[in-house]
Amino acid sequence: MTFTKHFAQTNPQLPRFGVLAIRLGRALIATSVLCAGGAFAQTTWKPDRQVTLVVPYNPGGGTDATARAVASRLTTLWNQPVVVENIGGADGLIGTRRVIEAAPDGYTLLFQVPSILLMKYQRSLKGIDPVSQLTPVTAVATSPTALVMSASLPFKTLPELIAYCKARPCNVGSGENSSKIRAQKFSADYELKDMAVVNYKGTSPIVSDLVSGNLTMAFTGITAAIPLHKSGRVRILVTNGNQRAHALPDVPTSMEAGWLDSYSVTWYGMFAPKGTPEAVTRGIADATREAGKDVHVREALTVAGAEPAFTSPAEFTEMIKQDSARLGALVKRFPLED
Incomplete structure (x- = not known):
């Protein structure tokens, strides 16, 4: 027997609105418990130190x-x-x-x-x-990765780069494993048998060697290259996403340039x-x-x-x-x- 029914039977003088009030009170208590639980569940963890x-x-x-x-x-x-x-x-x-x-x-x-x-x-x-x-x-x-090349080289399209590297040995910089794989894939896709993959510790030394002309090209992120690309010290030839990078709307994707199987987004x-x-x-x-x-x-x-x-x-x-x-x-x- 519920508390409400028992209370009503043992208190016949209780007006009907009294029983309704008890039911309403119980509902409010239950709602309060649920709300408290919901507020606790929504509490977001925050650190209290460094x-x-x-x-x-x-x-x-x-x-x-x-x-x-x-x-x-x-x-x-x-x-x-x-x-x-x-x-x-x-x-x-x-x-x-x-x-x-x-x-x-x-x-x-x-x-x-x-x-x-x-x-x-x-x-x-x-x-x-x-x-x-x-x-x-x-x-x-x-962020899309990109093929970045030395601005000392005269050409500005991917087919020109490929033709240049077919005619003479070129090198490509890699700062981490995923860029190394992209470099190897590029070399294999275009049969650049004399392409040397040079491994670096990070992007900064890659960009430095591109600026100095010690490196033909590199597959890397676009962050460090964007300022130098805009100043003309290196050239971002293509980006490797499905669509052009918002930061580089004038630079074509590698797929637009003809390298169809080249998707690479970091x-x-x-x-x-x-x-x-x-x-x-x-x-x-x-x-x-x-x-x-x-x-x-x-x-x-x-x-x-x-x-x-x-x-x-x-x-x-x-x-x-x-x-x-x-x-x-x-x-x-x-x-x-x-």
Whole structure:
């Protein structure tokens, strides 16, 4: 027997509106409990001390620039310092390990690019997949890669570059594994047998050698190259997305230039150590999305030649799955190590 019915039977003098009042009171109590639970569920995780955002590459490239723009705004939103820590070396592996080994509490995060998906193919890792030891948080932005060449060379179209390299030995710079694969694919697609792939530690030294004329071309992100392209010191010949980059509307895509199977878009993504609670990763993703609304962050992304993404953890996980399949097929054709 319910409390309301029992109370009414034992109190016949109780007016009918009294019973209704009891029922209404019980409903209000239940609603209050639900509302309290909803408010608790919507509480967003925030740090109460410094957060370290590890960029596993040297300063100066697109990854570093994008990370710093976001970290600056998160510092304001969280009222806690978000410090960017550059730990270069081993194609991003050293910095990535730093985060993998960190406590899964949201205070040490990783800012990475699709090259992380290729690490499992390196002999030194013996098949260990770093992505499996991390938790995807959000893809902050996307940016097409580009074929950048020395401005000392006279030609301005992809067919001219190909003809030039068929007639004489050329070299191509690579700052990480994914650009190395693109360089190998380009060489194979156009039968450039004398093309030498030169490996660099980061984008800045690549750009320096392009400016000096020591390097014919490079496959790299567009961030470091845009200012020099606009000043005429290097030439961004084509970009590798499905459509022209907003920052470079006058530069054709590689598909427009005739290299049809050339899609390559970099995402700048944030990861947390494996085991980080879902509430924490969701809170970080929500805060990063909020940071992306800031005009200064948007301006920084535009300068870097990047397009805002600010995905959910689930959306970023799906992006990783698709890119992993695409890059895995390429690495079968062009092994990272003999």
